[in-house]
Amino acid sequence: MDGLHSFIAVARDKSISKAAQALHVTQPTLSARLRKLEENLGVKLLDRGWDGIRLTKEGRFFLSYSVDLFQQIEEAAAILGQDGGGGILERPLEAIANEKRLRIGIESFYYPAFLPPVIEGIRTVVPDAECRFVNKTSDLLTGMVDCESLDFCVNFNYVGDLHPCSRLVHYDKGVLLYPKEGYPDIRTDLSNAPLLADRPFVLFDNSPLRQYSEVTERVFHYLLGRVPERFHIVNDFTVMADMLRRGFGYTFMPRSSLLHMMDAPLPFHAIEMEAEFLISPVFITYAQNPSSHHPIERIAKAVTERLKAAIDAAFQGKQAYGYRRKGD
Known part of the structure; x- marks a missing residue:
């Protein structure tokens, strides 16, 4: 934490001396913390010159994560320190950590799409359960399940061993999405997809596209023949959908x-991609916790069934809605 706090302070003040003064430490102590952080990460975060401190490319990337992580830790520490008497809204620790609450994680990509069938599955088994929903990347969610801070999650599993407590939902396919106006009409066989190469690609921050970069790079070469040079970075599906609707990537x-979104015409073009390496298994992964207040395995089974049914029904005969496959 000292290294992280020191890095944020130096990035903010752009000066070792000012940051050391703000943190009430000596300059040598601060410099030692920064060197240790860089050594642990294996990258250089800061360039030190006569005109002050500048972030390297790696430093700029790491800063956004550092600030977010530090703020979350500070918030958690504040909650732990302040939690006391009063009602539930005045006791956030009780509200969040109540062990009787059902805790569900959904991969960020799938959160808006999968939430309704997940809720339906829960209702069939424990209709009166209070729930806490979390949307994060799959690796974080499965880690939370392993630590029993989640009861179950919906997750990708591109690589690695299959979790011992998991149920296959389905094998998902990839789909190319692009605006309806101001963009070339891409054929369903994707033979002219390279026409998109000079347009900005919308990349999700903290997503499987970033985590599994080797798969993402293969998709770029499959579609475009190269990795694009222009990117918009987003962290929310709704933002992405609105950007495409407005012709922004x-x-x-x-x-x-x-x-x-499949109950109405899509606000952008969608073309199914047939490459086998794009097929990704989606699982329900659950905790094997005998002390749980809920029948987790039964809930996982019900949620799996609801998700399968919803997915199977969603993509039948949807060409009129703007969803196309090869040959349409």
């Missing part, structure tokens, strides 16, 4: 992330 997504 293109992207590719797991097909089922559109599940909640």
Whole structure:
């Protein structure tokens, strides 16, 4: 934490001396913390010159994560220190950490799409359960399940061993998404997809596209013949959808992330991608916790069934809605 706090202070003040003064430490102590942080990360975060401190490319990347992480830790510490008497709204620790609450995680890509069938599955088994929903990346969610801070999650599993407590929902496909106006009409066989290469690609921050960069790079070469040079960075599906609707970029997504939008014409073009390496298994992963207040395995089974049914029904005969496959 000292290294992280020191890095944020130096990035803010752009000066070792000013940051040391603000943190009430000596300059040598601060410099030692920064060197240790850089050594642990294996990258250089700061350039030191006569004109002050500048962040390297790696430093700029790390800063956004550092600030977010530090703020979350500070908030958690404040909650732990302040939690006391009063009602539930005045006792956030009780509200968040209540062990009787059902805790569910959903991969960020799928959160808007999968939330309704997940809720339906929960209701069939424990209709009166109070719930806490979390949307994060799959690796974080499965880690939270392993630590029993989540009861179950919906997650990708591109690589690695299958979790011992998991149920396969389905094998998802990739789909190319691009605006309806101001963009070339891409054929369903994707033979002219390289026409998109000079347009900005909408990349999700903290997503499988970033985590599994080797898969993402293969998709770029499959579609465009090269990695694009222009990117918009977003962290929310709704923002992405609005950007595409406004002609501000293109992207590719797991097909089922559109599940909640398939009851009406899509606000952008969607073309299914057939490459086998794009097929990704989606699982329900759950905790094997005998002390749980809920029948987790039964809930996981019910949620799996609801998700399968919703996905199977969603993509039948949807060409009129703007969803196309090869040959349409």
